[in-house]
Amino acid sequence: MDIRYSCNQRDFKRYTTEETRNEMLITGLYKADEMVAVYSHVDRMVTLGCMPVHEEVSIDKGIDVWANFGTHYFLERREIGIFNIGDGAGTVTADGKEYHLNYKDCLYLTKGNQKVTFKSDDPEHPAKFYMVSAPAHCSYENKLITIEQAAKRPLGSVETCNKRTINQFIHPSVLKTCQLSMGMTALEPGSNWNTMPSHTHERRMEIYTYFEVPEGQVVFHMCGEPTETRHIVMHNYDAVISPSWSIHSGVGTSNYTFIWAMGGENMEFDDMDNIATTDLR
């Protein structure tokens, strides 16, 4: 498993493009019939990607759970949020119960699910399961949340090129979790900026994955301290780790959609340290 030990904001100022990318950027999450996992020491969040084609893939395929987590199974002391962002539908089976995920549907699995597997309905149009897992110390309920059931928050405007809808899926207003919250933000055609004005949240980290980035287009993901910004050029289906001290804004060469995941001290979505745009450096 790819393990990222995380850097601090002082050293980060001197990072080259390559070092920045090695530290924060996650690519290649969807390899046929594999489970790809990146463990970050920032709040011990794990980002996973799985594209089952011909096989039913187990959550721990290729992962030495005892060596990496010191537990007997992946979700023994963890919770996980799962989104299907692939071309086709797929099924997640958790301890014998099947959950069918259409495009943009989300499944929350609580601590204690022992056997978790992933499969696609149609190998010609495989599902792509994007997942983020956080440490958890009690169990709640597994829950399938469709895009229709997500809490919707419209934000931004055409004039500031950031008209978008925040869909809150794994959120206290929708269901209970230990620390994980996740949602999906969709930019409208002609709008390119997400999370602008930018913010940090010293009390939580965040992970983004960008998708629906059209062929030949990219997203410039902004990171770093508010007065020491850097950027990472991201392709469709890439993910990026954002430590608590970093801003996490992006501007695309077209509109796009992204999934955010947060973990840390609290689950107050509005607990943000907002930064005036003209104060950015």
Ligand SMILES: O=C[C@H](O)[C@@H](O)CC(=O)C(=O)O
């Ligand atoms: O802390 C909240 C997260 O950064 C995202 O929800 C922000 C976001 O989707 C947006 O403004 O476009």
Ligand SMILES: [Zn+2]
């Ligand atoms: Zn944020």
